[in-house]
Amino acid sequence: MSVAALRDHVFGYLNDRFFYGWVILSVAGLGLFTSGPGQSHTFSVFVDPISADLGITSTTIASAYGTATLAAALCLPVAGRLVDRFGPRRMAGAIVFLLGLACLFFGAAANFVWLALGYGFLRFFGQGALMLTSANLTSRWFARKRGTAMGLMALGFGASIAVHPPLAQFLIETVGWRQAWTYLGLLTWVQMLPAIWLLVIDSPEEKGLAPDGESRPRPEAAAAVKNSKEEDIPGLTLSEALRTPTFHLIWFSMASIAMLVTALHFYQVKIFTAQGLDPAVAAWVFPITAGTMVAMMPVVGRVLDRLKTRHALALALLVQASALLMVTQVNNVPTAIFYAALFGLNNACSMTLFGYIWPRYFGRRHLGSIQGTGQMIMVVGASLGPLPIGYAFDTFGSPSLMIQGLSVYPAACALLALLIRTPAAIPVEEHLE
Template identity: 35%
Template sequence: MHSASDRAAALSSASPVAPSRAHLPRVVIAASIALALTAPGQTAAMSVFIDPLIRDLGISRTVVSTAYMCGSLAGAVLMPFLGRLIDRYGPRRVMIAVGACFAAVLVVSATVTELFGLTAAFIGLRVGGQGALNLVATTTVAIYVHRRRGFAIGLSSAIGTAGISLAPVLLERLIADLGWRDVWVIEGVVVLCLVVPAALFLLPRTPPAPPREPADEVAPKHAAGLPEVDWTLREALRTGMFWTVAGGVGACSLVGTALTFHLVSLLGERGLSPAEAAATFVPQTLAGLVASFALGWAADHIGDRSLIIGTMLVLAAATAGAGWVQPGWTAVAYRLALGTCMNGVRTLEAVAFPRCFGLKHLGSIRGTVHSMTVGASSLGPLALAVGRSMADGYRPALLALCLLPALVVLAGLIVRHPPPVPPGREIVD
């Protein structure tokens, strides 16, 4: 065993805390920019393109939903591979490559003229934005910032999600003035000019070494929020916490994507115009900002299970209430609740996995979860479209979707936090 003096000397020589704090502003800014510019591949921004695409390409809503599902499923297949690339090459180089590729996809997507091309465009947009850029942006903060990780992730998530949530309001006006093709080209140029320089000039070349022991003898064990050893993906897959967090993120992704993809139609059934429906992203943005900050802070002080349970209860209430909203305060309340859980669960997942499983294999672990999340999001729009076609309205399908967060709540009541060391593995001093 190491003596107290040995530990102090090791901590003094490594000095991991100061670099982590020095990196925080630069890392948060870079991650926020990257996360905000995932918007072109996120369902929130895509929702304002759906009706113009249906009209101009002459295809049905169900066909567009199916093409969107194919694009999302392709992203699900690639996410574990991207996670391994982050573990191997680091988030800085991966963010530069992903930003450049995503920008190219946006420009090329503006040329589609039929269903096959649209499906290919959806594949590129979902893989690049909702998948790759999203994963590397949220993983970057966890790798570079070790002290007050929850606060840092909450801050970057709040800023980035504000950009995502406000994008539909701006894009809806741009599409009306310029058309969807020109807007996709503009988005590609913006991604290239902001994401690549942010990664190149703001992210340090080498992340600081993560602290494994408290900075002083008074601090509680694992004060830095990391386990004693890094868990592998295979070891993490054997824990109930992994599947509970993954289930919560997946349920929020499936339900949130379905509600957002059919936003104009869903709220139109409740009496809101397309402009009014797009405007509801504003209260969702405000709720997302508050939720990201609040849950980022809470994640540094409150257990992961309690936060997951609370988030899923809010999601269930928002999903059920979507079928009964009316123009006015109920529509605002619905979007506030949806913004709270959709942004909150992203922050919780980004904090929970480093705390449970460490950093060495974080890309692989989060890439696997992201794969499940993207796959779940691919099913949501089609499930809600089919449910509506079978029942002359959205209400029955919405009530059925409430079962997903309810199951996660049940799991959260049962599982326990993983131990500091994987079962069957010993620490060698």
């Protein structure tokens, strides 16, 4: 039996029992988990072993990492166009295979140039392309329940934060940092490639379904969907989206979230210690942030399905502004715990909005191109985020005034978000508009 025939058999068996989109959602969540080798929380464990082995400073490693992240971001629009052209199943298979090779390549790094290239490959295939493809796949299968679906999908990222750093540390202590990357590459292939080959179907229309499974209880609707064509799926092209005020209001707001979340992650320990806390306390509150994020992502998803989207985005931006103000007030354990929980809510908002907002306003037909461009802007923002706080540390000795000033950015975006409207060509349920 061919892989395609086996995939059709699995689809028929499972879809007779429940909407197959939940299977797709599970694979997409696994995709976010599998992106772990390309994420910052995994890299952080390897900084000291790489520095000692290659004889380069942590600053040099950070420079290679930042440059690679920026270069990977600039390639994301190309990845998005390829997803539109070949479909998320083929692209996800290729991306996961190349991510595994990138792990093997990185583990063999012998010098700075090799290391920088390895960072670039891992950031592009893991943090960039695989996350983009997973979100794209979920967006194709869910519309009315997209917020809930995105919140559940993002649990895969929370699981990666919980699993990959301690796993990487165990591997480093057991087999060394180079061999650790070999194991991470092999695990990437084992945990993701079979699921892609056997379970992933690009869109519900491919099987005569509609997003959310709404055609299943109505046979006449199912027949209509089955006879529909790909060109009947609503969606703006990238050039059309770029000509709307909506696109620019969204990227400006989402860049705020990406930029400042990265800055707070990057400097949390340094900010806390500058305000009188022990470094151990600063490190200890990370699990509180992660736990809050995991707990709140499904809640945020359900809110997105029920509130007007512009109002939900405005609330997320106000949470971001509040987190920035709160971090400057942390001076003891209780305030650190409160901030960690607030920052976890902020991360839940950013992760859920990441995959939700682009198909919500621009449709599914050319989602890869639009999402790739939007994600590129967000990653560029993330690469710039730590700079103003670092400047404040170096120039003023304290970042508090700079951070408080930066809080004006998301607060202003919250007001601008209220101006966002769905382009006329995109159908939307009235309660979301």
